[in-house]
Amino acid sequence: MSEFRQDKATREWIVIATERAKRPNEFRMKRSAGNLALAHELCALCPGNEAMTPPELIAYRHGGQENGPGWWVRVVPNKYPALTPEGSIDRKMEEGFFRKMDGVGQHEVIVDSPRHDCALPLMDDWQVEEILRAYRERFLALQQDARIKLIIIFKNHGLAAGSSLLHPHSQIIATSVVPLNIRNKLYEAARYYDEHGRCVYCDMVREELRDGKRIVEEDDAFIVYHPFASRVPFETWIVPKGHEACFALISPHEAKAFARTLKSVWLKLYLALNDPDLNYVLHTRRSMHEVSESYHWHLQITPRFTTAAGFELGSGIYINTALPEETATFLRE
Numbered sequence: 001m002s003e004f005r006q007d008k009a010t011r012e013w014i015v016i017a018t019e020r021a022k023r024p025n026e027f028r029m030k031r032s033a034g035n036l037a038l039a040h041e042l043c044a045l046c047p048g049n050e051a052m053t054p055p056e057l058i059a060y061r062h063g064g065q066e067n068g069p070g071w072w073v074r075v076v077p078n079k080y081p082a083l084t085p086e087g088s089i090d091r092k093m094e095e096g097f098f099r100k101m102d103g104v105g106q107h108e109v110i111v112d113s114p115r116h117d118c119a120l121p122l123m124d125d126w127q128v129e130e131i132l133r134a135y136r137e138r139f140l141a142l143q144q145d146a147r148i149k150l151i152i153i154f155k156n157h158g159l160a161a162g163s164s165l166l167h168p169h170s171q172i173i174a175t176s177v178v179p180l181n182i183r184n185k186l187y188e189a190a191r192y193y194d195e196h197g198r199c200v201y202c203d204m205v206r207e208e209l210r211d212g213k214r215i216v217e218e219d220d221a222f223i224v225y226h227p228f229a230s231r232v233p234f235e236t237w238i239v240p241k242g243h244e245a246c247f248a249l250i251s252p253h254e255a256k257a258f259a260r261t262l263k264s265v266w267l268k269l270y271l272a273l274n275d276p277d278l279n280y281v282l283h284t285r286r287s288m289h290e291v292s293e294s295y296h297w298h299l300q301i302t303p304r305f306t307t308a309a310g311f312e313l314g315s316g317i318y319i320n321t322a323l324p325e326e327t328a329t330f331l332r333e
Contacts, residue, residue, distance in 0.1 A: 133255070
């Protein structure tokens with residue numbers, strides 16, 4: 001029998017459709033050659049093609065000139081940004097009823113590696129650490145702008161995840177508005193804290209460790225698990241065991257552990273499911289100066305095996321055709 005499960009952090013309901021559930025190994029991707037193929041000489045993110053991107057914001061390189069080769073991680077403004085730093089954040093009324101404002105924000109691309117076709121789970125540990133270092137450096141820079149209310153760090157991997165480039169890269173979008181779903185997450189976390197005097201994410205980590213059935217892996221600093229109310233098959237969370245509201249507060253030791261954990265769990269997905277298309281999003285408070293006892297930063301990995309259809313769009317309720325207890329066991333073993 002199918003069942004409803006509730007996400008304790010948001011109070012959203014998820015349907016686990018056990019009547020049509022697949023076995024974990026049935027989610028392996030069927031790959032066709034050249035899905036995102038692009039010649040190196042045409043790729044704007046490859047070394048030697050730096051003139052094809054806007055001037056770099058930061059780069060970690062072995063000497064050499066700015067905006068030239070020799071780098072191992074590079075950050076540039078998005079050539080086709082969703083938001084731009086120019087404009088006003090004043091709200092305006094259109095014909096006395098509709099509201100609008102300028103699309104003020106920042107949109108940046110982190111080029112994860114000079115290698116054109118090496119996905120993150122196949123990189124060396126130090127390279128993943130350097131990617132996270134770039135995330136933190138740009139996060140700290142963007143939080144200085146008082147107009148910025150939300151900073152989202154994310155990766156789209158594969159066509160189904162919205163990526164049009166094979167070259168490994170991540171993105172940062174900083175916005176001057178806080179969307180309703182983020183407001184709801186913060187509100188529900190604060191409501192839970194007011195009611196129980198504890199962080200809901202810390203409580204979820206404690207319950208997952210106690211239960212053990214949905215844990216994929218863990219170490220001293222992080223736990224990896226498939227949430228009780230997973231929205232999609234193989235949805236995976238990486239959560240620090242210690243309570244921190246903002247990713248930018250991560251210590252050097254934790255950063256190394258986070259890099260190892262991110263690479264390790266993605267490699268499990270990569271090998272077990274034949275390199276599935278996926279998104280990951282780093283959920284964090286906007287600033288390292290915002291003290292929050294109710295919120296807890298975490299990284300959410302969402303493989304793209306399914307597409308939201310009429311029921312999901314109409315109700316906001318996701319239907320998951322895989323049991324998280326079974327998918328976690330499959331990856332763990």
